[in-house]
Amino acid sequence: MPSEKAFVFSVLLITNTKLMNTEALKTSLRDNPFTRWAMLLTVGFVLAANYYFYDALSPLKSTLTKEFGFTSTDFGLFVSVYSIPNVFFLMAVMGGIILDKLGIRRTGFMFIAFMTLGALVTAYGASDMYRNNGLGYAFMSSFMPGYSPELKMMLLGRFLFGLGAETSIVVISKIIVKWFKGKELALAFGVKLGLARTGSFLAFNLSPILIEAEAGWTVATWFAAFFVTSALLVFLIYMMFDLKLDRQVEHGGLLSKSEEFQFSDLTKLLMNRSFIYVTLLCLTFYSAVFPFLSFSADFFLNKFGMSIKESGFISSLLPVGTMIFTPLFGFFVDKYGKAASLMIYGSLILVTVHLIFAFTGLTPYVMMVILGVAFSLVPAAMWPSVAKMVDETRIGSAYGFMFSVQNLGLWAFPILAGVVLDGTNPEGTSQLDYTYTMLMFACLGVFGLLFALLLKREDKVSGYGLELPSNSK
Numbered sequence: 114m115p116s117e118k119a120f121v122f123s124v125l126l127i128t129n130t131k132l133m134n135t136e137a138l139k140t141s142l143r144d145n146p147f148t149r150w151a152m153l154l155t156v157g158f159v160l161a162a163n164y165y166f167y168d169a170l171s172p173l174k175s176t177l178t179k180e181f182g183f184t185s186t187d188f189g190l191f192v193s194v195y196s197i198p199n200v201f202f203l204m205a206v207m208g209g210i211i212l213d214k215l216g217i218r219r220t221g222f223m224f225i226a227f228m229t230l231g232a233l234v235t236a237y238g239a240s241d242m243y244r245n246n247g248l249g250y251a252f253m254s255s256f257m258p259g260y261s262p263e264l265k266m267m268l269l270g271r272f273l274f275g276l277g278a279e280t281s282i283v284v285i286s287k288i289i290v291k292w293f294k295g296k297e298l299a300l301a302f303g304v305k306l307g308l309a310r311t312g313s314f315l316a317f318n319l320s321p322i323l324i325e326a327e328a329g330w331t332v333a334t335w336f337a338a339f340f341v342t343s344a345l346l347v348f349l350i351y352m353m354f355d356l357k358l359d360r361q362v363e364h365g366g367l368l369s370k371s372e373e374f375q376f377s378d379l380t381k382l383l384m385n386r387s388f389i390y391v392t393l394l395c396l397t398f399y400s401a402v403f404p405f406l407s408f409s410a411d412f413f414l415n416k417f418g419m420s421i422k423e424s425g426f427i428s429s430l431l432p433v434g435t436m437i438f439t440p441l442f443g444f445f446v447d448k449y450g451k452a453a454s455l456m457i458y459g460s461l462i463l464v465t466v467h468l469i470f471a472f473t474g475l476t477p478y479v480m481m482v483i484l485g486v487a488f489s490l491v492p493a494a495m496w497p498s499v500a501k502m503v504d505e506t507r508i509g510s511a512y513g514f515m516f517s518v519q520n521l522g523l524w525a526f527p528i529l530a531g532v533v534l535d536g537t538n539p540e541g542t543s544q545l546d547y548t549y550t551m552l553m554f555a556c557l558g559v560f561g562l563l564f565a566l567l568l569k570r571e572d573k574v575s576g577y578g579l580e581l582p583s584n585s586k
């Protein structure tokens with residue numbers, strides 16, 4: 114009898130183990146919530162470094178004027194050169210296509226390496242080492258005497274940084290889709306954006322502190338460059354998990370020959386009205402936010418007579434708001450949908466706040482938090498909506514295309530803002546008047562609102578279900 118029981122027990126154990134093994138085969142790393150979210154934190158660090166560097170010099174506009182004689186137009190040029198590779202060489206589109214073809218690891222490493230190189234070159238261009246006749250100084254002094262050698266080297270660095278930074282955001286967006294599609298996709302996008310903006314928040318608060326370092330103000334630029342370098346190392350950790358996941362799933366995220374990018378895919382995207390409206394909203398909305406943010410610390414400094422630290426802090430309230438609200442709205446979109454409506458509300462708030470900035474002296478503290486709500490509503494709803502319009506195998510190309518179009522605005526509007534500022538303020542003005550610059554940003558917001566309304570109208574016929582919860586599509 115005991116041996117019979119032992120036999121039955123052994124059969125049960127073997128059957129159970131077999132079942133468990135089959136179950137293990139079905140599940141992969143992405144099905145483990147802990148691993149999934151840990152991966153998000155890892156790539157979130159890379160994004161935070163990227164955003165930190167993008168914003169690190171914004172609170173230092175007046176320092177750049179004092180140290181290198183930068184005009185507002187020079188500063189605008191410095192901000193905008195980030196976008197040149199993405200607009201004129203279509204780097205974000207190419208990067209997206211390369212990503213869909215070569216995969217996440219190789220593309221991610223390559224573009225984060227470019228970003229790192231660009232950050233180091235920018236910091237070098239501002240350093241005493243370079244200014245004391247360092248490598249490249251004589252060459253940079255030998256042409257276009259209207260532009261200082263510091264500005265030229267920093268422009269080169271920012272160009273390389275932009276070349277890597279935008280595609281690396283495309284790569285990370287694809288990573289999020291890879292790990293979270295069919296799960297908490299919008300929430301994950303929200304948290305990803307929140308982490309990215311932690312970088313901006315830190316930049317606006319840390320840079321004004323670091324310029325007071327004993328070793329000199331350039332500690333602020335070197336710190337930013339080393340933050341980006343550490344992100345490259347952190348991405349190596351992500352790559353190990355990505356490889357492991359690819360070994361668990363069939364095709365490893367790479368495209369088969371028949372799935373590879375073809376130009377007809379681009380035409381298909383361009384024929385998709387919802388995609389066109391969301392891309393135009395992306396262009397106008399972000400052009401009213403990022404270039405504004407780059408000038409915002411200087412705006413507060415001039416309009417409200419604040420110190421560099423205080424104005425930097427107020428600018429950082431915008432990313433702070435988004436760190437909290439974007440994940441919340443992402444959760445809302447996952448659960449209740451309404452993505453198209455949220456984009457309309459976000460655009461409406463954006464226009465209102467810019468008009469208030471232009472015409473009133475209302476406290477910027479509250480206004481920046483409200484702008485943070487707008488800057489959470491639109492992105493939290495926009496990016497996961499694209500995943501509903503475009504097949505996952507084309508998502509890299511689609512985000513890349515959107516980023517390239519968006520970069521047209523990130524290139525043009527900082528320059529325009531600088532030109533408008535220099536043009537509407539007589540030379541040597543001690544307090545810059547920002548009214549016209551703010552009006553320009555408000556107009557962009559109005560266009561954004563129009564495209565958001567068109568997108569919602571189109572959703573009724575396209576059937577993408579932008580107003581539906583994430584998992585119902």
Ligand SMILES: NCCCC[C@H](N)C(=O)NCC(=O)O
Nearest residue numbers: 163164167282306403492516
């Ligand atoms: N770091 C400033 C430029 C980032 C632009 C990027 N293409 C983007 O759209 N990011 C999404 C976001 O909402 O931050």
